[in-house]
Structure formats: structure tokens, C-alpha cells
Amino acid sequence: MPSGHSHPTLVTHGGRFHCDEVFAYAVLRLALGLGTTGEDHRLIRTRDPALIRSGDIVWDVGTVFEPEAGRFDHHQRGAPLRPDGTPYSAAGLVWQVYGERAVTAILAAATAGDGRGRAVASELAAAIAADLDETLLRRIDELDNGVSAQGPVVDDALGLGRLIGDFNPPWDSPFASGPHAGDEAFLAASALAEGVLRRRVDAVRARVEAAAIVLSAHAAGSDPRILVLDRGMPWKNAVFTHELPVIFTVSPAANGNWMIDAMPPEPGSFAQRLPLPEAWAGLEGADLAAASGVPDAVFVHLRRFVGAARSREGAVAMAVRTLEA
Secondary structure (H helix, E strand, O other): OOOOOOOOEEEEOOOOOOHHHHHHHHHHHHHHOOOOOOOOOEEEEOOOHHHHHOOOEEEOOOOOEEHHHOEEOOOOOOOOEOOOOOEOOHHHHHHHHHHHHHHHHHHHHHHHHHOOHHHHHHHHHHHHHHHHHHHHHHHHHHHHHOEEOOEEOOOOOOOHHHHHHOOOOOOOOOOOOOOOOOHHHHHHHHHHHHHHHHHHHHHHHHHHHHHHHHHHHHHHOOOOOEEEOOOOOOOHHHHHHOOOOOOEEEEEOOOOOEEEEEOOOOOOOOOOOOOOOHHHOOOEHHHHHHHHOOOOEEEEOOOOOEEEEOOHHHHHHHHHHHHHO
8 A cells, every 4th residue: 555554545436336336445455455444444425525535545536547556447548458448447457457466365365265365366266357357347337337349238126236226215215315315335335246146156156166177187187078077066067168078978867866967068958968868757756767878867958968866876877878879
């Protein structure tokens, strides 16, 4: 922080708030290890130039972008753009400096209980921060500016921008006017933004770690067309990203069975690279065991994209027999 204060002053504009400054505040608190306002830092929402100048970190107000001085506004002429020309919001600008630190803090807290802590955080933080910059922060930038590289942007009724905007007091509320109008609502909205960020970081972390497991399991398999996993996890994205020749994936289900899933030909498709045999479609139990020759086969969906057996060996056998047929 520019002044090195132990209790920094954070400044953004007052009045009606939007997703970008609310989200930026959540990012800053996480990255700097700050608790509640008044406890270890001061939050000022204002348009008073003197108060703005007093801030250690200022965002979405002040018409200055100087990261080294802790200034992150995007309303002035010459404000930064993403490489494709999409304008940054305050949240996007803050993320470029503090995003990886915020992700590191979230990961360290989430994985401390299993003994991994900072080791996992330092290993994954950069990749997760980059992913979120493209999938989440870019969207906040687009919504705040109303434009993207592809054209105008509209927020849907259940989008993050609309949900955070709904925290603003309505015009006829006694909390909608005065020098501290909306301050309490701003803090409540920031708590929502922090929760969204924490859950999104954990979701991306899980996806990244699952991809590593998928690649390892595929490399260890005896047939590159059959991916066998010891735990249920997201696997399709890794298969597509790394262009693996997977036809079927075998993995355990919560009920004790082992599932066989047919790989779709492309993301989002409901088709299969190779469906399970038509003669097995809709069969269960003894009927399926007789038709498939797999004694512990349990069922095959009528549309042939998924089936199950009571054992790992049985599910693998269903995959092998389908490939042989």
C-alpha cells in the first residue's frame, strides 16, 4: 500500500453502487487480509476530492489510474483497455494487481485443514486468477461499461450485476439519502460478492486438480479409449482440452455402483462418440447381464449414453465389449 499504514484508508465513490466497486472491495479485503471496516481499515465512500486524496487505495473514483500509487479509476480519457479493446471496470483494474493475492488467500484458508495450505495456494493461484479474469472479471468489466469487444452488453435479471445492484436502497427508503446513504447496503453487497468469489475460486481449483488427475489416470490406463477414475469428478473438459481419444469413462457412483459414461463428440453435445450397444438399451439386471455377457451389469439408459455395473471390472467389461462390437 502506498503509505504503508497498518490501518489503511480505502476510498470509492458514494451514492448508488454497482457491481465493479463492490467486487473490487471484496478483492482488496481478501488480498490485504483485512477484516471488517473499523476493525483494521477505514472505508470511505465519497466524491470529496480531499477525502479521495487521503486514501491509500482509491478505486472507481478520482479519474486516475496509477497502480503504483493505489489509484484504480476507469472513467478518465485514456483509461486502460483489455487487449481486445474491452474497457476495464474498477474491478478488472484492481484484479490485475490484487487478484492473484486474493486467490492465494482464499486457497490457503480453504486447504489449511488438509495440510496443503500455502503450497497448494502458490501452485494454483496464478492459473485460477487468470481463469477468473477471463470468465468473471471480464464479464463485470463488460456489464459496467455496457460494451464488450463483441458489441453492447445486457445484464440478465439473475446476473451478478443485477443481484448486487438490488442491494441499493430504493429511492423512498430513509437510507437512500444523506452523507452515508447506502453505506451499510454496500457492505452487505460486498459480503455477497466475497461469497461468490470464494465459491468460484474453489470451483476452478477443483476443476484444475481434477484435470491433473484425469491426465494421470489416462496415461496409466491400458486402453487410451477407456478412462478409469477412482473417484467421481469433472472429466469431460480435460478430455476435450487435451484432445484425449476417450470413448468411455468408468468411475464410482455414490450408491456403490460403477458408472460407464459415453464421451460426447463436442462440448455441450448430447450425442456420443460411440453409444452403448442398441441391444442393451433400457435393459436392467438379469436381462442386461444376459444381453451383455457381464454378470454384474445393472442398467443401460434407453438413450445409451450411460450404464452401470456393480463392480469396476464389470463397468470396464461393458466398455470393452462395446468397443469390440
